[in-house]
Amino acid sequence: MAPKDEKKFIKEITPKSEDYSQWYLDVVRKADLADYTTIKGCMVIKPYGFGLWENIRDALDKRIKETGHQNAYFPLFVPESLLQKEADHIAGFAPEVAWVTHAGNEKLEERLAIRPTSEAIICSIYSKWVQSYRDLPLLINQWANVVRWEKVTRLFLRTTEFLWQEGHTCHRTEEEAQEETLKMLRVYQEFAETELAMPIIPGLKTENEKFPGAVFTYTIEGLMGDGRALQAGTSHNLGQHFSKMFDIQFLDEDEQRKFVWQTSWGVSTRLVGGVIMTHGDENGLILPPRIAPIQVVIVPVFRGDTRDAVLEKARELEKALKPIARVKLDDRDNVTPGFKFNDWEMKGVPVRLEIGPKDIEKNQCVLARRDTREKLFVPLEELAATLPELLKTIQSDMLERARKFRDDNTRRVADYDEFKRVMENDRGFILAGWCGDSEVETKIKEETKATIRCIPLDDANNPIPAPEGTVCIYTGKPAKFEVYFARSY
Amino acid sequence: MAPKDEKKFIKEITPKSEDYSQWYLDVVRKADLADYTTIKGCMVIKPYGFGLWENIRDALDKRIKETGHQNAYFPLFVPESLLQKEADHIAGFAPEVAWVTHAGNEKLEERLAIRPTSEAIICSIYSKWVQSYRDLPLLINQWANVVRWEKVTRLFLRTTEFLWQEGHTCHRTEEEAQEETLKMLRVYQEFAETELAMPIIPGLKTENEKFPGAVFTYTIEGLMGDGRALQAGTSHNLGQHFSKMFDIQFLDEDEQRKFVWQTSWGVSTRLVGGVIMTHGDENGLILPPRIAPIQVVIVPVFRGDTRDAVLEKARELEKALKPIARVKLDDRDNVTPGFKFNDWEMKGVPVRLEIGPKDIEKNQCVLARRDTREKLFVPLEELAATLPELLKTIQSDMLERARKFRDDNTRRVADYDEFKRVMENDRGFILAGWCGDSEVETKIKEETKATIRCIPLDDANNPIPAPEGTVCIYTGKPAKFEVYFARSY
Numbered sequence: 001m002a003p004k005d006e007k008k009f010i011k012e013i014t015p016k017s018e019d020y021s022q023w024y025l026d027v028v029r030k031a032d033l034a035d036y037t038t039i040k041g042c043m044v045i046k047p048y049g050f051g052l053w054e055n056i057r058d059a060l061d062k063r064i065k066e067t068g069h070q071n072a073y074f075p076l077f078v079p080e081s082l083l084q085k086e087a088d089h090i091a092g093f094a095p096e097v098a099w100v101t102h103a104g105n106e107k108l109e110e111r112l113a114i115r116p117t118s119e120a121i122i123c124s125i126y127s128k129w130v131q132s133y134r135d136l137p138l139l140i141n142q143w144a145n146v147v148r149w150e151k152v153t154r155l156f157l158r159t160t161e162f163l164w165q166e167g168h169t170c171h172r173t174e175e176e177a178q179e180e181t182l183k184m185l186r187v188y189q190e191f192a193e194t195e196l197a198m199p200i201i202p203g204l205k206t207e208n209e210k211f212p213g214a215v216f217t218y219t220i221e222g223l224m225g226d227g228r229a230l231q232a233g234t235s236h237n238l239g240q241h242f243s244k245m246f247d248i249q250f251l252d253e254d255e256q257r258k259f260v261w262q263t264s265w266g267v268s269t270r271l272v273g274g275v276i277m278t279h280g281d282e283n284g285l286i287l288p289p290r291i292a293p294i295q296v297v298i299v300p301v302f303r304g305d306t307r308d309a310v311l312e313k314a315r316e317l318e319k320a321l322k323p324i325a326r327v328k329l330d331d332r333d334n335v336t337p338g339f340k341f342n343d344w345e346m347k348g349v350p351v352r353l354e355i356g357p358k359d360i361e362k363n364q365c366v367l368a369r370r371d372t373r374e375k376l377f378v379p380l381e382e383l384a385a386t387l388p389e390l391l392k393t394i395q396s397d398m399l400e401r402a403r404k405f406r407d408d409n410t411r412r413v414a415d416y417d418e419f420k421r422v423m424e425n426d427r428g429f430i431l432a433g434w435c436g437d438s439e440v441e442t443k444i445k446e447e448t449k450a451t452i453r454c455i456p457l458d459d460a461n462n463p464i465p466a467p468e469g470t471v472c473i474y475t476g477k478p479a480k481f482e483v484y485f486a487r488s489y
Numbered sequence: 490m491a492p493k494d495e496k497k498f499i500k501e502i503t504p505k506s507e508d509y510s511q512w513y514l515d516v517v518r519k520a521d522l523a524d525y526t527t528i529k530g531c532m533v534i535k536p537y538g539f540g541l542w543e544n545i546r547d548a549l550d551k552r553i554k555e556t557g558h559q560n561a562y563f564p565l566f567v568p569e570s571l572l573q574k575e576a577d578h579i580a581g582f583a584p585e586v587a588w589v590t591h592a593g594n595e596k597l598e599e600r601l602a603i604r605p606t607s608e609a610i611i612c613s614i615y616s617k618w619v620q621s622y623r624d625l626p627l628l629i630n631q632w633a634n635v636v637r638w639e640k641v642t643r644l645f646l647r648t649t650e651f652l653w654q655e656g657h658t659c660h661r662t663e664e665e666a667q668e669e670t671l672k673m674l675r676v677y678q679e680f681a682e683t684e685l686a687m688p689i690i691p692g693l694k695t696e697n698e699k700f701p702g703a704v705f706t707y708t709i710e711g712l713m714g715d716g717r718a719l720q721a722g723t724s725h726n727l728g729q730h731f732s733k734m735f736d737i738q739f740l741d742e743d744e745q746r747k748f749v750w751q752t753s754w755g756v757s758t759r760l761v762g763g764v765i766m767t768h769g770d771e772n773g774l775i776l777p778p779r780i781a782p783i784q785v786v787i788v789p790v791f792r793g794d795t796r797d798a799v800l801e802k803a804r805e806l807e808k809a810l811k812p813i814a815r816v817k818l819d820d821r822d823n824v825t826p827g828f829k830f831n832d833w834e835m836k837g838v839p840v841r842l843e844i845g846p847k848d849i850e851k852n853q854c855v856l857a858r859r860d861t862r863e864k865l866f867v868p869l870e871e872l873a874a875t876l877p878e879l880l881k882t883i884q885s886d887m888l889e890r891a892r893k894f895r896d897d898n899t900r901r902v903a904d905y906d907e908f909k910r911v912m913e914n915d916r917g918f919i920l921a922g923w924c925g926d927s928e929v930e931t932k933i934k935e936e937t938k939a940t941i942r943c944i945p946l947d948d949a950n951n952p953i954p955a956p957e958g959t960v961c962i963y964t965g966k967p968a969k970f971e972v973y974f975a976r977s978y
Contacts, residue, residue, distance in 0.1 A: 037614060039566050044614055047559035047629060070536035071543065076634055076650050077528050099591040103638035104584045125526060125533055140536060145565055149592035161565050
């Protein structure tokens with residue numbers, strides 16, 4: 001019965017090769033992660049998708065706290081006059097802002113923006129909090145919803161409203177702010193690789209691509225299954241751009257009043273999209289065990305006469321495994337085991353535990369890996385030892401597999417013609433020389449839809465200069481950097 | 490030096506007896522919990538206040554999940570047409586709604602409300618999710634920000650934007666929905682008493698006081714330090730009011746299409762205000778250990794020549810206690826121990842651990858309770874055993890103290906004249922007969938500012954009928970119920 005079910009089921013997910021966007025949408029919907037609503041570009045995150053986000057959030061929140069930051073909560077609204085204080089900032093965000101103009105039956109004196117990001121409102125508050133050098137560093141993070149009125153939306157990747165964290169810090173010196181910016185970049189990298197099994201390239205954004213109002217923007221860039229890059233998180237050195245506009249000054253030990261140096265950094269529900277596109281396959285989602293809402297699903301396999309005995313054993317296993325893994329017993333009576341297999345595969349549960357009458361006789365069970373579809377027969381008395389190890393192995397195998405895919409799809413090209421061909425056909429990252437001219441970058445974007453994703457960094461976090469003799473892929477002039485190009489989300 | 494510091498410090502908090510509202514505001518601000526912003530009625534929750542909220546949230550979230558609910562996330566926006574579907578609902582919320590009318594430079598075709606509560610948007614989505622009896626019960630909760638444009642605001646208690654959780658469930662039968670409504674009421678009660686040490690009266694709201702759109706509203710009511718009641722959480726049986734308006738139907742096992750029965754229930758950041766007013770004293774906040782962001786603060790007491798030795802010992806203690814309590818070492822060099830004592834008292838840290846050169850000699854330390862100001866000398870080798878017990882004792886003593894205050898301030902009165910006198914002078918709860926007439930309730934409110942907080946419940950969760958012979962405090966007619974009256978927040 002299983003094969004027939006399986007076929008029917010899988011048909012519902014469009015093959016990646018046929019239409020990657022549709023594959024993505026199918027997976028998000030069939031795995032019950034999220035859906036659109038009647039409000040343009042707004043999604044509802046369903047319980048299974050939200051469970052995934054909760055695990056992502058908690059794993060990152062722990063790291064944010066361990067590096068000395070505290071959470072706080074700032075208002076949803078940004079008065080128009082505050083948003084306009086930093087010129088680049090408002091220019092960057094104005095086209096996307098949702099405006100509150102009325103409350104009850106009254107028109108407001110000043111329009112209020114729904115925060116598209118919180119620099120303006122937070123800086124206006126920090127200007128009161130920061131008085132002395134003793135108040136520094138100020139290391140605060142916020143988990144919140146933000147709204148950007150996007151023209152084209154895609155579940156998780158670009159939605160009108162999304163959830164994120166935004167860190168906002170103030171420092172005494174320029175050096176400290178730069179150190180913080182890079183520290184959080186590396187926290188993001190370690191987090192993405194360890195928890196999401198998502199290999200990323202950390203790097204510096206170009207002037208064209210940096211955050212409106214930042215001095216420097218650093219990014220972590222992932223490579224998705226269709227060869228397009230995903231900006232998975234950013235960390236900004238804001239310099240004194242905002243502190244001067246919002247008057248955030250402190251009295252230093254030398255009795256001088258000085259403007260603080262600031263950073264901000266964020267990741268969002270977009271990461272869920274990144275996880276889907278880094279790991280998913282034709283059968284649906286594949287979730288890294290560390291963030292999977294369900295790590296092990298127990299599927300009892302029985303007929304009418306063996307039902308009670310098998311279910312009893314399955315319940316026993318569920319109870320035994322609860323302390324060591326996030327486990328769920330699928331005891332539904334109205335669908336077949338085959339249906340269940342496909343259902344949980346589509347939902348990306350890392351391990352399926354099958355138990356039937358013959359297994360019980362042999363005092364064993366079957367563990368099926370979602371990522372490799374490999375099956376293992378495991379004696380029940382070894383389960384408590386085997387399972388945690390298996391989850392660890394799956395996690396590291398997934399990272400390695402994704403890293404290999406990324407490396408296999410990172411290319412150097414002979415010339416601009418090849419560059420264009422690769423971007424049109426294979427996509428992936430192209431590592432190529434760039435003269436450093438923003439206009440050249442713009443032209444490449446217009447002609448190939450590829451942008452500079454980042455300038456790679458050395459171990460000391462400095463942009464790596466182009467090796468001697470490298471030329472710009474577009475102008476043929478000496479290259480300043482070898483940079484990662486890609487089409488992106 | 491300490492006494493002088495102390496005096497100066499305490500002066501900054503207005504005595505409760507002089508001006509309770511100002512006392513409250515002083516405590517919130519001096520304890521660094523929250524502050525107003527430039528946006529009318531919007532607060533910023535500062536790290537210490539947010540740490541407190543995080544502990545409250547996590548303790549409740551655990552209970553919500555343990556009772557079978559899952560978290561999800563629904564849009565911030567509610568299209569005007571959806572909000573208007575349930576007539577009582579829109580009538581109740583329209584005066585307080587913030588409206589988004591523009592996005593970028595464009596006027597929206599339909600105005601969007603910022604959710605004042607999410608019944609309308611969630612029901613419109615549930616109508617797609619619920620198809621079969623197998624989809625029921627649908628047990629979902631959301632942690633979110635909501636906006637209500639309030640005329641009079643007060644930090645945590647009533648703010649334009651606040652944080653809360655809202656549960657929204659669908660059931661197959663009326664009985665199941667009623668069972669869920671009461672289950673969550675009792676979860677709230679147990680949570681408030683166990684975690685917040687806040688004794689509460691659970692009960693049924695009158696028709697006048699129920700949620701716009703509900704069939705029944707249940708409430709947990711606390712009594713604050715000034716004798717006013719606080720509605721700390723509510724649980725609503727929505728019947729089929731919303732399912733009929735939003736067309737949430739399912740095909741039942743008998744092949745009939747039926748409307749679901751619904752509930753919703755919520756608590757908010759208002760609970761933080763409840764904790765402050767249940768436990769605070771003239772020296773500031775007193776936090777129940779279970780939710781205190783810092784449970785133990787270590788204050789080293791030294792002079793110049795003993796500094797290094799004492800600090801070293803203090804660091805050792807911090808390290809040793811970290812696994813058993815949320816501990817913080819105050820190693821500031823620029824303020825005196827006396828200043829630190831007052832600072833942490835104001836912030837309500839349950840236990841202060843003092844250690845000085847003489848303590849080190851005797852291999853002991855001093856534990857000072859915030860709630861009773863009692864001091865205990867504890868041998869260092871007993872600390873790991875004593876401290877957790879002490880925190881438990883403080884937690885239960887706080888609940889008992891609050892319960893005694895509540896009971897001492899719950900009165901029966903001889904007649905309506907005494908009722909008025911008590912409400913004017915002592916306040917507190919008055920337990921009095923009521924004939925059941927809504928107009929009588931309104932008149933009492935107009936004349937005394939007291940409302941019926943709730944009709945108390947028996948162990949089977951039924952409203953307790955008035956004992957034989959009880960008369961209505963206002964009309965003298967036979968009373969239907971004996972109800973709790975109070976002025977409230």
